[in-house]
Amino acid sequence: SMALTRFSGIVILFLHLILLTSHCDGGNILVFPVDGSHWINMKILLEELHTRGHNISVIRSSTSWYIPEKSPLYTSITIEMDEGLENFFDIYLQEHMRAQREGASLLTFLKLTKDFLSMITQAHLVWCNATIQIFQNPILVKNLKESQYDLVLADPAMGPGLVLAKYLELPLVLNVRWITSGEGHFILAPSPLSYIPVPGSGLTDKMDFIQRVKNFFFYSIIKFQEKFLVGPIYDNMCNKYIEGGCDIVSLLQGADIWLFRSDFVFEFPRPTMPNVVYIGGFQCKPAQPLPADLEEFVQSAGEHGVIIMTLGTLVNALPKEVADEIASVFAKMPQKVIWRHKGDHPSTLGNNTLIVDWMPQKDLLGHPQIKVFVAHGGTNGVQEAIYYGVPVLGIPLFFDQYDNLLRLQERGAAKIIQLADVNGHTFEKTIKELLHKVSYRENMQRLSSLHRDQPMPPMDQATFWVEYVMRHKGAPHLRTEAYGMPWYSYYCFDVLIFLVTAVTLPLFSIFAIAKFLCCRRKKRTKTKQS
Template sequence: MSLKQVSVLLLLLQLSCCFRSGSCGKVLVWPMEYSHWMNLNVILDELVRRGHEVIVLRNSASIFLDPSKHTGIKFETFPIDATKEDMEMFYMQFVNMWTNALQDSYWEYLPALQKIFSEYSDSCEGLCKAAVLNKKLMEKLQESKFDVLISDAVGPCGELLAELLKIPFVYSLRFTHGYTMEKYSGGLSLPPSYVPIILSDLSGQMTFMERVKNMLFMLYFDLWFQIFNEKRWDQFCSEVLGRPVTFYELVAKADMWLIRSYWDLEFPRPTLPNVHFVGGLHCKPAKPLPKDMEDFVQSSGEEGVVVFSLGSMVSNMTEERANVIASALAQLPQKVLWRFDGKKPETLGPNTQVYKWIPQNDLLGHPKTRAFVTHGGTNGIYEAIHHGVPMVGLPLFAEQHDNIAHMTAKGAAVRLNWKTMSSADLLNALRAVIHDPSYKENVLTLSRIHHDQPLKPLDRAVFWIEHVMRHKGAKHLRVAAHDLTWYQYHSLDVIGFLLACVAITTYLVIKICLSVYQKLVKTEKKKSD
C-alpha cells in the first residue's frame, strides 16, 4: 500500500470516528493578528485534523491571515476601508506608543495607556461594524448553521456575532486589560490583595505599597473601561440587536474561557469550572535545524549558543540600540543567533549571526542553547519554559513586563530596561543566567511543572471546544454569579437584611426590657405608697 493510500485511509478512519461520535461540526472564528493568531492557529489546525470544518472571518487588510498558507482552514473575507499597509502601520504605531509610555512615570503612563486603548477600541469597533453590518456576509453566516464560535476577547465582536447567530461561543485569550472583562462578566474572583492585576508589572508576593499600587491599577482599569468603553459598546450592541443590551451581558454568555497561561507562568488564583488554562499549547519538540544554521551552532563547541529574538512585531530598532546590543554579544564566548532586520551594527562581532527569521522553538530545544534573550511575549516565554532555557528579558509592551516580572520572581530570568540598558548590563545579565546554576535549575523546575499535566494543553483546549459543541453550550458550568447584581454578588442585601433583623430584635428586646422595668418600678411605688 502506497503512502498516499495510507494517508487517505487514515483520514477516512478519522472522519468515520468523528461522524459516529457526532462530534464533527462547523466552527466560526473571530481572530486577532500577530502572536494571538499564531497561537489560535494551532488550535484550529488541530480541529481541522479531527475532522471539523473551520471558517475564519478575515478582513481584507489582514496581515497574518493569508488563505494561501492554510490548506485546511477556510476563510471568509469581508471588505474594510484600509489596506494591509495601513494595518501594519497602525500596529507599529500602537507598539511604539506603548513602548514609549512605559518609560514614563505612572502618572504619565496611565493617561498614555488610556489613549492607546481608546485608539485600539476604535479600531476594534470599526472592524466589528464592517462585519456585522455587512448584510450579505451575515446572511451567509446565518445559513451556515455553525456549532460554535471561537473568539479572542481582546478584540470585541465575537460575543455579538454569537448572539446574532444564536450559537455558543468560546474565548481564547491571554488576558483583557486589567482583567476587567473576566471579573465583570465571568464572575471570576481576582482579589487584588494577592492576585497581581495584569499590566501592573507585579508578582504574586507583594509588599504593602505594591498592594496599594495593585488596588489603584484595578480601580483605574475598571473605571476607565466603564466610562470610556462599556457605554460605547452597550450602545453599539443594542443598535445592532435592536433591543437594549449591555456588553457585559453578551460577554457573560461565554461558555468557555481558554486562558493561554498556566501555573508555570502564573501565580495561583481562584478559577471557575468554565475557565481552563492552556498555556504553551503551541509548544512542540524541536526539529532539526537548517544545515547552515546547525553548522554554526555546532561550531560553538562546549560554550554553546545564545538565541536573541524580540518577536514578530519588532523587526528593527535604532542604530544606537543595535550597536549597544551587538557590542555586548561580541564579548560572549558563546555563538549568538540574532533575529534582526535592519542595518548591520558596526559593533557586530564574528560570533554573532543575524537572521530576518529564526526557527525559535527548534533553537530553544537544541542541546547547545544556553540562554534566550526575549522581549517576553507569551509564546516565546512558553517555548523557553518548555525546553528549560533561562532568559534575559527586555520587555517592550503589553503583558511582556508582567511575563518577565513573573519569570524574575520565579528565578528563571534577569530583567533589563530596554531603553536604558548598557552593553555591560546585557553582558552581565547573560553571564549570570549562563553561569549561575540557579537560573537553569529554576527554569527546569518550571519546565517539569509544564510537562506534568494530565492532558497536553492543546488536547485540553480542543476537548473543551468539542465539549461545548457536543452539549450545544456549557450552561451546566455557568456559575449563578452571572444572574446576580453587584450587591447580591457581595451579599450586601443579605448582610443588610441580617443587620436589620439584629437591629429590630435588639430594639424589641430593649423595648420589652424597658416596659417590664417600668411596670416593676410602678408596682414597687404602689407597694411603698
C-alpha cells in the first residue's frame, strides 16, 4: 500500500510537470535577417530564442556569405539571388577608403554620397527582386501560411521582411537600429533637428546655428533617399502583391515592437515611443577564458598590458601605407598587440604584434590585461567596449562609425583619428594618450557601470517582448495614432488657422463696420454742408 501511494504520488507529480510544461510550448518565428555584421547580432538573439524552445525559420539568399543553409538553430528558406552583395559592398568600401585618404572636400563628399545612395538603392532593388520569388511561388506561400507562424522577426535595414509580414498578416518585431533610410527613430518618434543629430552629420546634441543648418541638410538627404530612391522600390512591390497597397514608412510605423540596438548610456537623450525596447549591448556577457596559446601571449605582456585592434567584418585590408605606419608604431611599444588583419602582413611588423584572421573579441575585451581597443566604430564593437569598460581609439571608415565613436569621444572615453589623418605621428600620439591618461579608462568604466545597472538584462528584455507579442498576437495598443494623421493636423496647423481666423474675423468685421459707419457719417456731413 505504501509502494502504491508512492507510485501514485510520482504519477501525479509527472502529470503536473506535463501540465506545467504545456504552457511553455515554443512559438514559431519567421526571421528575415540582413546579412553581414547585422547577422552576427541577429544570430545571438536567435540562439537565445532557440534555447527557450522556439522553432525558427530563417529566410536567406542563395548567395549569402554569413548565413549558412544548415544550422541546428533554424530551418532555412533559401531564395535565389542573381548577384551576391559581398563583392558589391567590398568595391564600394575600398573606393570609399581611397577617397577618404585623398582628404575631405566638397567634391569628395558629393561623390561619396552619390556612391552610397547608388549602392543602397541597388541593394534594396536586388533584395526586392529576390523576395518577389516568394510571392510568385504558390507552394512556398501555402507552406508559409500553413506553418502557423506567431510573428515575423525582421531587420528593417532591408524592407522585404516587413512586406512579407504584411502579406502573411503576422505581428512584426524589429531587431533594429537602421531602417531603409537612416536611423529608426526619425520615422518613429518626434525628432527635432535642433538637438537631435542626423547620422552622417558628425554632430552632437549641442549645435550652434551653422551646425543646425548642416543637420537639416543631412536630414534632407535621408528624406530624398526615402521618398525618391528607396520608397518607390517598395511601393511597386506593395502595389503588386499587397491588397490595397502599402508603403515602407507605414509598414515600419506599423511594427508591434522595436528591439532597438542602443541605449541612453550611448545615445543622446531624445523622444521615443512605448513600443521601443532598448537592448543595446544585448550580445554582451561575462568574458570566457581565452584559448591557452592566446592567454599565454596576453600574460606575457606583464604590467604593460595588451592592445587589440580590429576594423570589423567588412574590411578585408587597410591601405598598405596605413597598415605599415600603424605596424611600425606598434613595433616600438612595450605593450603586446593582437591585430585582426587580412591581406599581406605589414612589412614593418614587430615581434610584439600577433596577426590573426579572427579573435574572440568579447573575451579579449573582458580580460583585465587589455588596455586599449583600436576599432572602426561599428555598433557591436562600441557596445562591447562600453560593457567591458575598455577605452577606444577609433578609426571610422564608413556608414555610422564616426557618429558611434563621437558619442564615446563626447563622454571622454574614446579618441578619433580620421583615416586621412592616420600616420605614424598621429597614431603614436593618440594611442599613448589613451594608454597613459587615466581619465579615458575611468570614463569608460563609468559608462560600463551605468550600462550594467539595469533592472533586467537587455537580452531578457528582448526575449520577453518577443514572447509578449506571441502571447497577445501583437501589441497595437503601444502604437501611436499620430502616424495616420495628415501633417497639418499633426502640427495643429488647421487649429492655428481656425484660431487666427476666429480672432481676426470679428476684429476685421468690427473694423469694417466702424469704417462703414464713419464713411456714412462723413457723407451725411458733406451733404448737409452742400
